[in-house]
Amino acid sequence: MSPPEDYRVAVRALCDFTARSGDLDHRFTPSPSAREGIAGHALVAGRRGDAYEAELTLSGRVEGLTVTGRADGYNPTANRLEEVKTHRGRLDRMAENQRALHWAQVRVYGALLCAERGLGSVTLALVYLEVATGRETVLTETATVEELQAFFTTQCRRFLAWARQEAAHRVRRDAALRRLRFPHASFRTGQRELAEGVYKAAATGRCLLTQAPTGIGKTLGTLFPLLTAMPRQSLDRIAFLTMKTPGRRLALDALVSLGVNARTDDDGEGGARGVNDALPLRVLELVARDKACEYPDRACHGESCPLAAGFYDRLPAAREAAVTQGWLDGEGLREVALAHGVCPYYLGQELARWCDVIVGDVNHYFDANALLHGLAQANGWRFGLLVDEAHNLVARARGMYSTELDQQRLNRLRRFAPEALSRPLARASRQWQALVRESVCQEQGASNYRLLEALPAKLVAAMQQLASAITEHLGEHPEQAGAELQEVLFEALAFCRLAESFGDHSLCDLSCPARGRAVLGLRNLVPADFLTPRFTAAQTVVLFSATLSPADYHRDLLGLPAGSVWQEVDSPFVADQLEVRIRSDISTRMRDRDASIAPIVDELVRQYHQRPGHYLAFFSSFAYLDAVMTRLHEAAPAIPVRAQRRGMPEAERDAFLAGFASGGRSIGFAVLGGAFAEGIDLPGERLIGAFIATLGLPPFDDFNEALKARLEARFGRGDDYAYRVPGLIKVVQAAGRVIRGPEDRGVLVLMDDRFARDEVRSRLPAWWRLPAG
Template sequence: MVEGYSVAVRTLCEFTAKAGDLDLRFTPSPSALEGMAGHAVVASRRSADYEREIALSEEVGQLRVRGRADGYDPGRNQLEEVKTFRGDLERMPANHRALHWAQAKVYGALLCRERKLSEIRLALVYFDVVTQREHLLSELHEADSLEVFFLDQCQRFLAWAGQEREHRQARDEALGELRFPYPTFRSGQRVLAETVYKAASTGRCLMAQAPTGIGKTLGTLFPLLKAMPGQGLDRVFFLAAKTPGRQLALQGLSTLTAPQPDQTGVPLRVLELTARDKACEHPDKACHGDSCPLASGFYDRLPEARQAAIECGTLDRTELRDVALAHGICPYYLGQEMARWSDVVIGDYHYYFDVHAMLYALTVANQWRVGVLVDEAHNLVERARGMYTAQLDQAAVKAVSREAPSALNKALTRVDRQWRVLNGEQAGQDADATPSRDNGYRVLAEPPTKLLTALQQAVAAITDYLAEQPDGLDGALQTFYFEAMQLCRIAETFGSHSLCDLSLRSGRRGSRLSTLCLRNVVPAGFLAPRFEASHSSVLFSATFSPELYYRDLLGLPAQSVWMETPSPFSSEQVTLKIIDHVSTRYADRATSLEPITELIARQYTALPGNYLVFLSSFEYLDQVAERFQARYPEIPCWQQARRMDEAARQGFLERFTAQGQGIGFAVLGGAFGEGIDLPGDRLIGAFIATLGLPQLNPVNEQFRQRLAAQFGAGYEYAYLYPGLQKVIQAAGRVIRTEQDRGVITLIDDRFAQPRIRRLLPGWWSAVPSSR
């Protein structure tokens, strides 16, 4: 039984003291490192008996309020709330200042209670990270008045807290009685579910390789929900790489929580987080009350909208939008608010793993116990690398310099000058090398200090300019500003996990331009704190081996457990063909077109139906598809196009009907290589005309070298494992159920190599290869 409700001081005050408009006009703010440094500077200026980070807590009825006050000077009897900022303090919105005072007053009340103080001086210390100056606002308060204020905030929150406590109790009781929604588990699904439950019960991380088609989504959600009451879990985060994964999670939760013949439904709050650009109702307007009607009075209307939202149970994208618009507020930011009050949150990887990850930040700030499910976890390596990579093009500097306000000319000119010096230094290292001969690619031992210093100064100059004229940036300058800021921040973390490179190219009139990139090679160091913050994490995929590859690159805890679920499928279900007389290497593609065309035609003639053909690139796809359609115009064909939107992708999939016949051409590793379900006769075969290896280029070669240096497996980690992962995922589209039958044709002589065969799914090994 849930005995009380615990809330952080910040959360309490944000709930009770926020009012007025949503105002997201860009105002420059310190980075996290600048904020921590600012707090340290303020503390260093205080007396020797100054107390820092004072842990405080108090119970009011069944509400426990907890937090850490920034500092207390016992000699002056002054409690300080420190806030770092940039720019003009007078421009700070009034509701922000009100929130800061509310936090200070609550901390003051807690300290007075703890130390039996009759009065205390409260101070808001605003520290300018640029000038290093402090702006202090202070007020003397009697303990009795602070007590009244504190109790008022608690009373305003207690009704909500009581509702939350009752919901938690009802939720946990229902989850304790939760039964699997079907009479039996699929083959392999029970083993997966039992192992997930054990991992949650022991607070460990689980790496689960389970074949496509056994119901991994339900097989992981069910046991983790079942474990929530016993483990005291506050939230479950289901993180997916793509939209289909999120949809499967919503469907699975709907099935799990639906009423049973002898049971009522489970009162589970489910939230789907949607990207801002997809949720925005007024993309032509700015996010503040003077521009967008859904931002005006946002916090005034939020309480009723929040109450309506929790009564919905499941807030998918459509339901969340309906609730928000019914109350005249922004759907996207209602979703951000509801992440605090939902039991299961479904969203993209970046909500927990990115440098600015909202769910991770909430977990740490609120000390939540969370269970994390990572769907199709093989994608996390590349996605995480992207999260901790930054680049900037010199052409952007030149473009914004021409249109920038005069106040920024000096700083931008300095950046351009340092960039030209860097280009000259790199080009001069090899007088004979030209961009046309060496592709202009240079690897730098470390980030260029002088250029980065100039960029930091430019960021500071733009920040100062924004402080005076917050609406003064055009789109290009704002983009440059954010990209430069990101590059500078990533540079602060540069190390053996990173690669710094410069790509030179010819500009106008013989000049040189370049792109500077700080690439993440091994994201383990960034992801490890995310896994440590969770009570239990379960990463699952049909292609999650070799185990050591993922352990090394993802930073998983040392005690993580790896398991492989036996496949429910048998060798009798699939005809495996390995075509070892055709090479799909880049140099051999021209000669491969004819044999690939004939292979597809022969198979289709022998067994008409729906097939997918996977190629390594759009260029290769176009060549094979054109040759095939010219030779066999009577066979229906359709192909994946570059930059297809969701409607176009859906149209592609709708061509695969149970009674249909034809050939769909797609790119390996693209939208149709994983995460799609075409059971039965909707798809009876796949041709994979590539080993899937990443392109051989200077960047990937640098990845190979660095991975070899760190792990002794450069080729495998940079090329082989990522490539075969895509092949197995694509082939997994064919056999989706234990009733399916199909043909998998692997076209490349390298598939016949023993070391490649050993990396293919175990249940394929019993299939005699036909050539």
């Protein structure tokens, strides 16, 4: 960050910080796309004549703050400076805070223009262009150079006070980070090696893929070196990104151990910990909107929600209090927000601009419209990323860049949609019917699935037209923006957006899960095409997990940059800690499921009686799980059992885990790859063994066979990348629940004859002592 005597800011960023006022207003207001906005600006400029100066670069300086930007256009003959804004529908539905921002921008540009050209006054014009009709609404005012300069100076001084505060914070932060020490007397086995790899990646600006075993303290072992590198590598922000909520808590706990000023504890002592002084870091936890909302039954605007009313008027004080507090986990952020009467979620979105460490879900950087990526690009941040449990990123990213169209939702909408939408809805419905007729989706059944060789162009075109029609209608009639209409619109927009970038990284399929219902899907297969720009935009990225082998799988599918580094940290555990057995006489293939139930139950009962305690048994499906559990109850009703069920709410998941108390005995049944197969910590006697009755392979269906073919064509590793690697990652993750620390002892029983094959055994952790093949 530049020192305060040479601070720079764009006009838009300056006004966004200083000039917004009034309510937060997130009522649905259809807005033009970026492409429509560019076209709209060109249309206005083309109407203005040869004397018109478009895209006018301007700059000015006040007390050490340099402000730069490009005004949309100036007519020197009329002495009129224009700021062009595109919109859809009724202009009176535009939020007042947006209007305030627009006027501030054109006034700042007016001050810069007058100073540059020696003008005594200028006419300022806000030109609102309705993109559907091309109609202009022009609002004007005439201002003197003195009025504009006074306004400009006021805005600059407001921002400059903040800029100087930010620069002073950066100096304090970096000085403290240069003195940062590891908070414990020594590193755990493997933790120093991990930390050194992270620091080197930051120092060289590379991406690091590091496989580090459970139990060595990966969270602290990655945060500590990246924080140490922040001042030395001039990193502006770092983000710790997780797949699940518990990962965020671990990151926050690690930051407290490093001395970050956490909120006061119950004993009245502050949050500074260990060998470090209080670390002046601003830490923000990003929480999902549905969890952060205080009034989920209210609409998000000032007329409905009290925390939206006057949001921008109270934002400066809330922002100042938040950065002063510094520690902004979910609860800390909520306390600040409610103390100032503002929305916690949108206060968090604002504070992402001003915090040093952001802890949140991976979607905040890797999703198509990710907040952190957008901020990093807009502000030119040198950004450091830590991605926890990175073995899940392939699947998560595939979901981010996949979408569906549901014929049933469209049919429901036709029953009560406004008359103005009847024609585009009918057109889309006809294209749906034609597509279904051409497919195998005639009757309900498992065979009603079809991979399409290409996008159904006519249906895509009809959905584009429908999206445009709904957008234009709601622009004129926002009071009709019901949930069903918005859902269809957002579904159509998402599908059409991904259709524009459709390629060999994705496929299109059609399924009929029920009579009269078809679902058209765009399924991403290779996230690399979307993620590569995200990796290259960051200064350094560290992806870490206990299961990242083989490295090529993640390099290829995630699109890691050339020069990315692979690191494998040796396990601190020894073979004597884990007894591994392979039941090669059991087959868990679908055709052998019924025959496998009895020997699986015999193994569960034998092991439980040999060493009573807590066990987890993993299966490939709930149906398989239920069948084995039923037979176990018949064979050994005295053995306590509990089972995962579909869609367990958080409270039930917590209760399931609480049953694994030290000194108890039970067998817990769970699905491989589910909530209890990774990311849970049951050390010591809380878990002494696991049974895995599956290889974890995805089903051999049309979709996965198409995935295999696509990955074979692109990488030459179809079977490995589609089936074997994802399956064995799940197996090793589940097995990793047993040994969590150096004192743990346990047993692992792998139940399938394929575990005895060399190509499978070679992919299992090297520290396991496998029985002779």
